[in-house]
Amino acid sequence: MSDNVIESPETHTIPTHEGGTFPVRRVYCIGRNFAAHAVEMGHDPDREPPFFFQKNPDNLDASGEFPYPSHSSDVHHEVELLVGLKSGGTNITLDEALDHVWGYGVSLDMTRRDLQGQAKKMGRPWEIGKAFERSGPVGPLLPVSEVGHPDQGRIALNVNNELRQEGDLNQMIWKVPEMISYLSEYFELRAGDVIMAGTPSGVNAVQRGDVMEATIEGVGSLTVKVT
Numbered sequence: 001m002s003d004n005v006i007e008s009p010e011t012h013t014i015p016t017h018e019g020g021t022f023p024v025r026r027v028y029c030i031g032r033n034f035a036a037h038a039v040e041m042g043h044d045p046d047r048e049p050p051f052f053f054q055k056n057p058d059n060l061d062a063s064g065e066f067p068y069p070s071h072s073s074d075v076h077h078e079v080e081l082l083v084g085l086k087s088g089g090t091n092i093t094l095d096e097a098l099d100h101v102w103g104y105g106v107s108l109d110m111t112r113r114d115l116q117g118q119a120k121k122m123g124r125p126w127e128i129g130k131a132f133e134r135s136g137p138v139g140p141l142l143p144v145s146e147v148g149h150p151d152q153g154r155i156a157l158n159v160n161n162e163l164r165q166e167g168d169l170n171q172m173i174w175k176v177p178e179m180i181s182y183l184s185e186y187f188e189l190r191a192g193d194v195i196m197a198g199t200p201s202g203v204n205a206v207q208r209g210d211v212m213e214a215t216i217e218g219v220g221s222l223t224v225k226v227t
């Protein structure tokens, strides 16, 4: 019997390619990890220390639908590689970082750009722009045994069959082992933590009725309808 005074919230899970589920503990998202995207957002593409924000575990959503959120009229798509950890720790070295990865998937970091912009201007946190309900559409995670550790390959997003975003994983400023190592210096990483690895240039607004098709070469594709 639990001593909890209310009903325990369920552990949020996302699907894997083979049918099991992956329980999500934390969601770390890197900002400006492709130079061309940093430039389009008005920043210097030089390699500064990485920075991260978080979404909530239950913001990840594998339903294939993205309900247009409240209080925004400028909601942007950001296609990103999703990295799922099977273990963690602190002060993880670059050499051992990839040993903690369970698998990879395709994800979208949906963003209320207008609210994020206001927050940036006022020096406020980003949650209102980034960590809202169903703001992280995801496809199934694929185990390393199937996909290896993808560090190159086309990453792209079409909206209504028109190309919007395109890049290559080899253009990521901070590579997956570097992100894991860096995060583990500041946080204790654990099994179930996921990282959204940053978006290439071409971020833009979606409208209700749009169909987003995200693809990452060697990992898979994800189709999401804006409702």
Ligand code: MN
Pocket (backbone or CB within 6 Å): 029, 030, 031, 078, 080, 109, 198, 199
């Ligand atoms: Mn992003």
